[in-house]
Amino acid sequence: MRRSFLGVVAFFSLSLAAPLFLPSEAHAEFRVCNGTQNLVGVAIGYRAKEGWITEGWWQVPATTCATLIEGELESRYYYLYAEDAARGGRWTGNVNMCVAENEFKITGVQDCFARGFQRIGFKEYDTGRQGSWMVQLSDTPGTQEGQN
Numbered sequence: 384m385r386r387s388f389l390g391v392v393a394f395f396s397l398s399l400a401a402p403l404f405l406p407s408e409a410h411a412e413f414r415v416c417n418g419t420q421n422l423v424g425v426a427i428g429y430r431a432k433e434g435w436i437t438e439g440w441w442q443v444p445a446t447t448c449a450t451l452i453e454g455e456l457e458s459r460y461y462y463l464y465a466e467d468a469a470r471g472g473r474w475t476g477n478v479n480m481c482v483a484e485n486e487f488k489i490t491g492v493q494d495c496f497a498r499g500f501q502r503i504g505f506k507e508y509d510t511g512r513q514g515s516w517m518v519q520l521s522d523t524p525g526t527q528e529g530q531n
Contacts, residue, residue, distance in 0.1 A: 411514040413452035413461060417443040418521045421469040427451045428462035428480045428492070428505050435492045437480045437505075439464075448517075455514045462505035465520055474520055476506030 417423045426439030429452075443449045443465075452461075464482065465474040479502050481495035495502040510516045 411455040412450045413456055413515070414448050414450050414517045415441070415443060415463065415465070416448040416517060416519045417445060418519055419467060420445045420522070421467050423465050423467055423520060425449065425451065425463065425465045426480075426482050426487075426503075426505070428464075428478070429458050430460070431458075434490050435480065436488065436490055437462075437482060437492070438488045439482055440486060442468075443520075456510055456512075456516060459510055459512050461508045461510060461516065463508060463518055464503050464505045474506060475504045478505045478507050479503070480505050 413427065415425050422445065423443045424439070425441045425443055426437060428435065428437040430436075438451075441449045441451060462476070462478050462480060463474065464476075464480075467473070479495075480492045481489045481498070481500040482503050483489065483500050487500075489498075489500060491498075508516065508518065
């Protein structure tokens with residue numbers, strides 16, 4: 384997971400308190416839900432002010448969800464790559480981006496190998512500029528769905 388235990392406790396504490404202080408504000412985020420029976424590793428790519436960014440790895444246990452981006456989504460397009468840790472299945476696409484073996488945040492998608500990274504195909508999701516988006520990963524890697 385990408386958060387420390389204290390960060391998770393603080394997040395849940397704020398999540399419980401937020402409705403008391405901000406009753407009209409909707410919770411916006413980019414989430415991935417793992418509908419499989421295995422642990423899945425997930426990486427995300429997006430365009431930011433400093434250029435293309437890829438981040439990973441979130442470990443999403445079977446039948447749970449993880450928030451990859453908290454808050455209102457700022458880009459229209461997001462890119463996702465995921466691997467089934469047990470069976471080796473992959474959810475991929477044709478947009479090449481850089482990843483690293485361990486936890487990472489990489490700026491730029493060019494020259495992955497020359498910079499010591501791997502290059503992997505990410506699947507593009509057009510959020511239509513929605514404030515929130517969720518991707519559901521299923522047991523058949525090619526059939527993931529995105530929705531707001």
